[in-house]
Amino acid sequence: MNDPCAPLDTRSAASDRFVALFSHAPVGIALLDADGGIVSANPALGTLLGIAPEALADTKFTSYVTSKPDAAALDALLGSYFGTDPAEPTRFETALEQTDDGDMRARLTLSSLPADQAGMSYPVVMVEDVTDLNLLHERLRHQNLHDPLTGLPNGTSFHGQLESAMVDTSRAVVALVLLDIDGFRVINDGLGSEAGDKILKGVATTLRQVFDGVDENVARLTGDGFGVLLKGDLTPQHVIKRVEHAFDRLAEPIYFGDTGVGISASAGIVLRAPGGASDRDMLRAAEVTLHRAKEAGRARWMLFETDLDTEDRRRYRLGAGVAGGLERGEFEVHYQPTVRLDGSRVVPVVNAMLYWNHPTEGRLDCDDFVPLADATGMTVRIGTWMLDQALKDYAEWRRHAGDRAPDLCVRPPRRLAIDDDLVKIVRSQLDKHDVPSTALRLCADGGTLVDARGEVHDSLSVLNEIGVKLVLAVSAAADLELIRRNDMPVDYVSLNGQIVDALLDAVESGSTQYEHLAHLVRSAQQLGVRIGAAGVRTEEQANALAGMGVVAARGRFFRGPLPAEDLAELINAN
Template structure:
C-alpha cells in the first residue's frame, strides 16, 4: 500500500494548484486508503455473515464443494433431508450423494456439464442416499460460485424434496394403468403389455386367457352394486393367487371380464391346468357377511408361438374361444380351434352378407309337401321355406343360415319376405287351380311371432293378394307361445278369428295342453321330434303308447293330426295306423320348387 500511496502523492505534487509537500500528501492518502480498506472489510464481513445466515437457515438443502468436487460444507437442511449430520457429508464427492449407480452418474454428468460449458445450472430429478439405506427423491440443481481467485469456480449443489411430487406422480401413473376397484392392471396397460409380447426379439410362446363371470347381472341386481364390487375384488384376488407363473399379467377388462397374459415356454396343457385351478378356486364361495356367493366363469384360451400372427389375431382368437365356451353352456373353458374358426369365418361371412343378398334377389322359396296318409298321397298343404342361392357357395337351405339371421337381426326381414312371397305364390295357385290349390303353411320365426305388427302384416298380404284367410296356415311352437317379449297369444287369437288356420308343433303332452289352457283356436297339430322318430321301431311299446295318448288327446280337442320328419313309407304307414292323417318328410321328398308344386297339383287332379 505504501508504494501505491507514494506513487499517487508524487503525481499530485506535480499537479497545478497543489501546495502540500509530498510527505503530507502521503500521510493524507494513507489515511484515505486505510479508511477505504476498513469499509471494504466491513462490507465483506457483512456479506459473509449474510451468506452464512442464508446458507445455514435456508429450507433448501445446500452442499458447497471445492474445485475437486468434494463437499466442503453442507447446511442443516441437507443434513435433515439425508438423515445425517452436516459434518458427516464433508469430504464426500458430490456425485457420491446419489443413491444408486445411475443417480451418481447423473450427478457426475451434471458437474462435468457445468465445468465444461457455459451453462448456468444443471437440473435433474434423482434419488439421493438416505442414512437408513433408502433412496429419497430430490430435484437437484448444480451451479457454480466464483472462487477467491480470478477465473476459479466452485460447485454448489441445491436440493429440493421431491418425494411428495414423486408420490403424487406415481399415484397418478398407477391410476392410469391400474383398475381402481380391484387393483389389477387395467385394459389400457393390458393392451400395451400384449403388444409388447410381440416385439421382433420376442421368442417362445404367448397365451391369452379371457374370463367372463357367468350370471354377474344376477349378483349385481340381486345383491346390489356394493356386493357385486366385492365379488369382483374376490375374483381378482383368486386369479392373482393362481396365475403366478410364466410372467403372468392379470388384468380387469371392461364389465365383469378379466384377462390373463402369459409368456414363456408354454404348451396348451400348461395353460389349461392353470385355468382349471382358477375355476376350482372360483367355485369356492366368496363370503359377503353371512352370504356365500358362488362364482363360475366362462373361459376362452389361445396359445401360440409369438411368430404366428400379432396381438389383434390373439385377441380375436381368445374372444372366439370365450364365445364358444358361453354357447356350450358356460362354467367351462374352450381352447381356440383353428379349424372351427375357419368354418365360423364362412358362417359369419354369410351373416354379414345376408341383408345384401335379400336386397339383390338371392333368396327363393322352396316347399315341403304335406300329403294325406289315407292311401291317396294327395297334396294337403305345402310348407314354405327359404333357400339362399349364394353366388359362390351355391344353394343353402334354411338350417345353414337361419341361426345367423337370429344373430344379425335379419330374422324379421326374412320372415316378412317369406310371408309376402308365399302368399303371392298361393294366390297364383288358387287362380290357376281353384280349390285344388293346397294351403300354404308358414312356420313363424320367433322374432316374427312376437312382433306386435304380426296381425297387420298378415292381413295386408292377404288383402294385397286377394287371398282368403283360410288358405293360410301359420305354424308355431310352445317356445314362441310362451315368449314373454310379445303378445303372441293375442295376435294368434285375432288371426284365427279372421280365418287363418293355426298349427301347433308338439313333441309331448305338455305342448298339447297349451291349447286348452290358453283357449287357442288351433285346427292342426304336427307331431315332431322323438315321438315320431321312435315309431320307426315297431317294437317300441312305450313310444307307441305315448303316440296313442297324444292322438287320443288331440282328437278330444277336435284337432287334425299330422307329423313331420317322416323318413320312410313304412314309418308313414305305422303313423297312419295310429291316427295320423297327414305327414311330410323324406318319405315324400324334402323340398321342391314352386313349379314342382304345380306338377303335384296337376298330378292330383288326374
C-alpha cells in the first residue's frame, strides 16, 4: 500500500514506521480486503481474540462477531471503506468471540488506508477491549438506579417505570401503591440503626415476595417508604387483596435476640388507565391518599377517591395559604364571655377564639386550619400572633375598665403549648402589652399534657408560679387523673361541649349518665379546682350544670363570640 510516486527511501522509511506502529500498537488492528477478509492482523488483536495473528489471516473479520445482526451491519459498513471515496471513520460497539474467555465487549473504529493502486483504499479496523469499562458503567448505572441497602430499585428508577407505564396503552390499568412503615423512627431510635436496617431489608424481601409478578415492580422511595407498580387487567378488589396480604406478611415478627418486632404499614392506592393521567398525577394522588390513611390512624390502606381528593386539595390549599393570610391581615380574634351561673350574669373571663376570614372560603374556625398549619410549620407563629392580638385587645379594655376587666383565657394551639419556648413567648407578650400575668388564663387539653419528657408540665408550672392561671379542658374522667397523677397546678377545669350535650340527653331521658356526669363534677371539686363548661346551648343545660356545682359557663345560650370593640362595650356596660 505504498505510494508508487514517492522516492524509494521515503517509501521505505514510511513503511518502516507503519510496520512499527502496526506491530506495537496497544489496540488490535486488522487490515482488510474488499470482501472483509483479514489481510494482516497485529499482535494486539491476536492477544485480544486469543488467536495467533498469522492464524487470523484469510479469515473474515465479521466471523468473530457473535451477534448475527451486528455482523450483517458491520459487513455493510465495511463496504463503504473500500474504493475511491472512503467514508469518514465510524465507531461501532459489539461483542467479539474469544477462544479462552468467552465473549469480549469491543469498540471498533472503522477507517481506511490507501492501497497500492493510486486512488484506492482498503478497510482497516481498530479494536479496543471495553469489557471492564462496560462492567464499570453497568455497575455505576445499577448503583444509580438501586437502593444500596435493600437492593430494590430506587426512586429515580421507579419514577421512570411509572412514567413509561402511564403512556403504554397496551396495559388496561396501572395501579400505584405507596407504603410507609408505621412508627419506624421509634423502632430505629429504640433498637438502633442496625435493627432499623434489618427491618428495612425484611420489608423489602416481603414486598418482593408478595409482588413477584412479571408486571409488578417494587422500589424503596424514601427512608421508610416503598412503592409498588402493577400493570394489567386490574380491579381495585384485586389490588386491595394483594396489599392486605402484604400487611399480613409484614406483621410477622422479626426477631432481635428475644425481642420480636412486628411491622405495620399504611398504604395509599391509586388505579388509573394509561394515557388518562400523567405519572405526576398518579404520584400526587397516591401521596395524598397515603397521608389520609395515616391521619385515619395508620396500619390501614386507603383507596383514592375523587370526592375526597377534591376536599384534600382544598384543605392543603388552605394549609399552604396560612402564611399569606397572616401577612395580609385575614386573621382575627373574637371573644366569648363566660357567665357565672349564680344568677348574677357576671362575666369573670372572656375566651379568645381565632378565626380566618378567607377570601374565598369565608370565615373559618381554628379547627378548620390549625391542623393544616401544623403540617406547614406555621402553628407556633399563628399561636404567637393570637396571643399578641388578644393581649393587645385586653390591654385596651383594661385601660378603660381597670380592675372591672374580666380575665383573658387563651387556648394556644397544641404545637405552641408544647413548644420549649412557651414560657419565653408568654412572658415577652405580657411585658410587651403591660398586662399583669394574673389576668391571663392558659387552657390546654389532656392530650397536650401527656408529655413523656415533662417539658409541658415544667413550662406550665413556671407560668403558674408567675401568676398565670391554668385551665384544663376536660372531655372524660381520665383527664382529671392527669391533675392528680402529675401534680399539675390547675386552677380551673372546663367541660367541653360534647359533655354538655350528653348532659342534656341524660336530663331528658333520665339516664344514669346524669349521675356519671355529676360524679365527674364532684371529682373536680375534690381536686380543689373551679368548674366551668363550654358549648351551652339551652337554658335547661345551664340550669342542670348549675345544679351540679358548675360555677360558670359559656356558649350560644349566653352570647356568641364578639369582636374586640363589641366586647369592650359589654365590659364598660357592666
